Amino acid sequence: MILVSSSVFGKMGLIDILKTLDKDTRVLTEGDVVKQISSAHEQALVFVEWVKDETLNQKLLRALMKRPAKTWAILDPYGLQQDPASLFHLGAFDYLGPEFKKQLPEKARLKKALGWAGWEPEVKPRIQMADFDPVKPLIGKDYRFCFLLVDFYKPENLRNQLGDRGVALFRNRYKNFLEKLCQDNGGVLWIQQEFTFLVAFSPKSIEMAVFVGLKLLLSRSLHCIEVFDLRFFVDLRVSMHIGTAPWQPPGRTGQVVSDSINSLFHLGMKRTPANAFSITEDCRDLLPPKVKNLFQNVGEYEGRQILQTPVFLL
Numbered sequence: 001m002i003l004v005s006s007s008v009f010g011k012m013g014l015i016d017i018l019k020t021l022d023k024d025t026r027v028l029t030e031g032d033v034v035k036q037i038s039s040a041h042e043q044a045l046v047f048v049e050w051v052k053d054e055t056l057n058q059k060l061l062r063a064l065m066k067r068p069a070k071t072w073a074i075l076d077p078y079g080l081q082q083d084p085a086s087l088f089h090l091g092a093f094d095y096l097g098p099e100f101k102k103q104l105p106e107k108a109r110l111k112k113a114l115g116w117a118g119w120e121p122e123v124k125p126r127i128q129m130a131d132f133d134p135v136k137p138l139i140g141k142d143y144r145f146c147f148l149l150v151d152f153y154k155p156e157n158l159r160n161q162l163g164d165r166g167v168a169l170f171r172n173r174y175k176n177f178l179e180k181l182c183q184d185n186g187g188v189l190w191i192q193q194e195f196t197f198l199v200a201f202s203p204k205s206i207e208m209a210v211f212v213g214l215k216l217l218l219s220r221s222l223h224c225i226e227v228f229d230l231r232f233f234v235d236l237r238v239s240m241h242i243g244t245a246p247w248q249p250p251g252r253t254g255q256v257v258s259d260s261i262n263s264l265f266h267l268g269m270k271r272t273p274a275n276a277f278s279i280t281e282d283c284r285d286l287l288p289p290k291v292k293n294l295f296q297n298v299g300e301y302e303g304r305q306i307l308q309t310p311v312f313l314l
Contacts, residue, residue, distance in 0.1 A: 002026055002037075002046045014047070014075070014096075017107055021114065037063045041165050042071065045093075045117055049075040065090055068229075070117045077101045093117035118229055142244045145200045146283070148187065148209045149264050150178065150216060152195035153235035153274040161232055170228060171195060177227060178216075185212050191253045191261075196269070198261065203242055206286050213238040213277050214294075217312050220275075235275055239268035242282040263302060271301045275312045281305040 002025070018025040037046055037060070048064060050057050057080070064072045073094035074087055081087065084095045094113040096105060152158065159167050171194075178197055179189040186205040191198040201209040216223075217238055224230040243260020263280075272278040277295070281304050284292055295307035 002040055002044055014104060017104060017110060018047075020107065021111060022119070034059050034063045038066065040067075041169060042068050044071065045114065045119055046072045047075055048072060050078065050080045052078060052080070054080075061090075064092075067091070069093075073113070073117075075100075118227075139248060140246050143247050144203055144242070144244050145260075146203045146206045146209050146286075147241050147243060147245075147261065147264050148182075148199040148201065148213055149239045149241075149268040150197045150199065150213070151237050151239075151268050151272075153237050155195040158195070158234065161230075170230075173228060177223075181215070182212055185209075187212065188250060190250055191256070196265075198264075200245075203286060206240075206242075206283060207288070207291060209240060210277075210279075210287070210291055210294075213240060214309075217275060217277055217309075220312075237268060237272040237274055237276060237278075239264060239272045239278040240283050241267065241280045242286065263304075267301060267306065271306065272308070273311055277309040279307050281307070283307075 015025065037048070040046060046064070046067070048060050050060075069091035070093040071091075073092055073096070074081065074084075075096050076084070077098055077100075079098040081095070081097075084097065087095055093116055155167075158170065162170055175189070175192060175197070178199075182189050182199045182201075185208040187199045187201040187209060189197060190200040199209070199212070217236060220236055221233050224233050241260060241264040243258065243263070245256055245258035245261055248256055267278055267280065278298075279295055284295065284305075284307055292307075295309055298306050298308045300306065
């Protein structure tokens, strides 16, 4: 988020609240702020404060109107805007009038407005230790997991569409989205490599792992439009395997060595087609019939029978 401000209303009070929501929030107070607004990434959220200079305000407004809708908001501590509703017609996602100069907006109110603009809070992983072992997992000890691998097919297409900065922003948003989805269903986003994500579930939560994989594939087009505001669809491939690996907390997995994880990466990136879901026979044996019937045997790979869904076209 970017805050363009010249008063205490913006610099001292609101910036503190915004930084609790997004630590990357920064303030622009010097230089050519109009140019900086114009050059800000199209998915950045910008708060601009009206000043007692109508000419500058009009320049700011013109720069804002060139940005995508719902990426900018107006701070109006002096009540200069005669018709605040007109700003929403032009594409604003929020308006903070002079009433907030005396009492800053509550954090919950800002979160609601930002959510309407498509902003998502960063999710902090909640490790469900009891799912992995009756006691707290020991660092470096092998545990049995249900691994779910989510991989973007031909991620270079994303870079061609979004550019380097856009790709970095989208990757972070997708990570937060996937992290929350998995956390809500008993999994932990464990390892990330560029656009490949490995989620760890307890083997007893294998049905939830299948649910997460199917939801990502079946709803991917809607997610692209509604969650990530993309103008194109992405292709995913999902795969799953039961195996063991030495436990390390997320963010400290660089030294994890596991044949099970290596096998799953091979399956997901070399054998699974775009927009399909592959599982190994180890997973099949743990699934109830109603779930198992979603997958069909497609032969052997690296010594294991592989089952797969049809390719989902949308």
